[in-house]
Amino acid sequence: MHNYYPMAFPILFLLFISLPxxxxxxxxxxxxxxxxxxxxxxxxxxxxxxxxxxxxxxxxxxxxxxxxxxxxxxxxxxxxxxxxxxxxxxxxxxxxxxxxxxxxxxxxxxxxxxxxxxxxxxxxxxxxxxxxxxxxxxxxxxxxxxxxxxxxxxxxxxxxxxxxPTTKMTMDGIIEKFTAKNFTIREMVALTGAHTIGFTHCKEFSNRIFNFSKTSEIDPTLHPKLAKGLREVCKNYTHDPTMAAFNDVRSPGKFDNAYYQNVLKGLGLLTTDYILGVDPRTRSLVELYAKDEQAFFQDFAKAMEKLSVFxxxxxxxxxxxxxxxxxxxxxx
Missing domain, CATH: 1.10.520.10 (Peroxidase; domain 1)
Incomplete structure (x- = not known):
């Protein structure tokens, strides 16, 4: 039996050094x-x-x-x-x-x-x-x-x-922030799914619902019904910076894949949410997670485990x- 031992250590050692x-x-x-x-x-x-x-x-x-x-x-x-x-x-x-x-x-x-x-x-x-x-x-x-x-x-x-990363960044900028820390685009998209719970302060998306451009008061990529509701919720945000809206209007307290479904329907609050759903580097992942919650959960869990030991x-x-x-x- 002892003939097997010389191989055991190198295998264990390789398993050990594969971790940071x-x-x-x-x-x-x-x-x-x-x-x-x-x-x-x-x-x-x-x-x-x-x-x-x-x-x-x-x-x-x-x-x-x-x-x-x-x-x-x-x-x-x-x-x-x-x-x-x-x-x-x-x-x-x-x-x-x-x-x-x-x-x-x-x-x-x-x-x-x-x-x-x-x-x-x-x-x-x-x-x-x-x-x-x-x-x-x-x-x-x-x-x-x-x-x-x-x-x-x-x-x-x-x-x-x-x-x-910030809410005003381009997708290039956001990807660079993650890849600089050795996180992949897939891990970045999975971690962004954390937006399925919680809320965002109005000032972070006010540019999409007030005075968006010379030709449009609201961002045309935002769902019009959502935009109307957000304008009502955030109408006094300049006087009260605590004003906020739920990231996921459908199930704000439940961790699920609704965030990705919202993004594809123009129901994401942030410009970066919209970009995530249209950029060719990220859209296919948003579509995958929107239709397959288990795929999202699996990738989110792996990314969180990696982040937790970063x-x-x-x-x-x-x-x-x-x-x-x-x-x-x-x-x-």
Whole structure:
């Protein structure tokens, strides 16, 4: 029997090196002995919060994306600005509209975990696990979350603007943002399906419904009935910047493939939604996901699993923060 052993190690080694090195140190059972109630505490808290405030799931999903795509999944977005670090990531323009519910649930979970197992669970692991649980809770796919991330030692608002796509970008610009981070066009289109839940502030699409051009008050690519409804919802948005509309008018609280169906019918809120449905690089994927929800769920789950281990910090490259909004030590 021992003749087989020389082959076993190279095969295991190849499996190991096929993972990005830092994420290879992560594993699903990371807290099994050090904090055995980790999963239960996360699950119970997100259930209570989501039941009371349905904006929590889309809010945390957006926070997760903003945190991970900027500098890796390291909770750098949770750091508050201070005199020592006056421009933390949280205060970047693109992060100012992030949901208070999302920050609130992370704090609640962190407080509960600090009572159960002090100094053990990182804030970045809380974000990753609770995002997955919330996606599942509102009808989305399950995907495994490997654990063992450390929290960042840096939080810099200027890095956010360089990393995040915006609603005013061309498809070339959006694709470039993702491919620069080693995400494919297919992964980008699948991740955009997160817009099936939540809402968008009126200012992000006001150019499509007010004074669109010299010849048309509204964007002719927008469904006229939707445009009429949005003009009513957003009529005072310049006085009240919190005014918003659901991304998916048909099933706003359910994670499904309706976003892609909406895009093809002119029911997407953003110009970038419309472009996604007409650009030859993305249209076929939008059509696939619109008619095959399982294909969307499968690709979304894979993309989220990949994103959740993107540029994670392990070992001495990070720390387990005592509080999610501040570093354990004042940075030099």
């Amino acid at each position: 090195f830092s994420s290879a140190k992560l594993n699903i059972n990371y807290y099994k002995t050090t904090c055995p109630d980790f999963e239960k505490i996360v699950r119970e808290n997100i259930y209570t919060k989501q039941s009371a405030s349905p904006a929590t799931a889309p809010g945390l999903l957006r926070l997760f994306f903003h945190d991970c795509i900027t500098d890796g999944c390291d909770a750098s977005l949770l750091i508050s600005s201070t005199a020592y670090n006056p421009h933390a990531e949280r205060d970047a323009d693109l992060n100012l509209s992030l949901s208070g519910d999302a920050f609130d649930i992370i704090v609640k979970i962190k407080n509960a975990l600090e009572l159960a197992c002090p100094g053990i669970v990182s804030c970045s692991d809380i974000i990753a696990q609770s995002t997955r649980d919330l996606v599942k809770m509102v009808g989305g796919p399950y995907y495994p979350v490997r654990l063992g991330r450390k929290d960042s030692l840096v939080s810099d608002a200027s890095r956010t603007d360089k990393a995040l 540029e994670v910090k392990t070992g001495k490259k990070g720390e387990v923060r005592s509080r999610c909004d501040q570093f354990n030590h004042i940075p030099n």
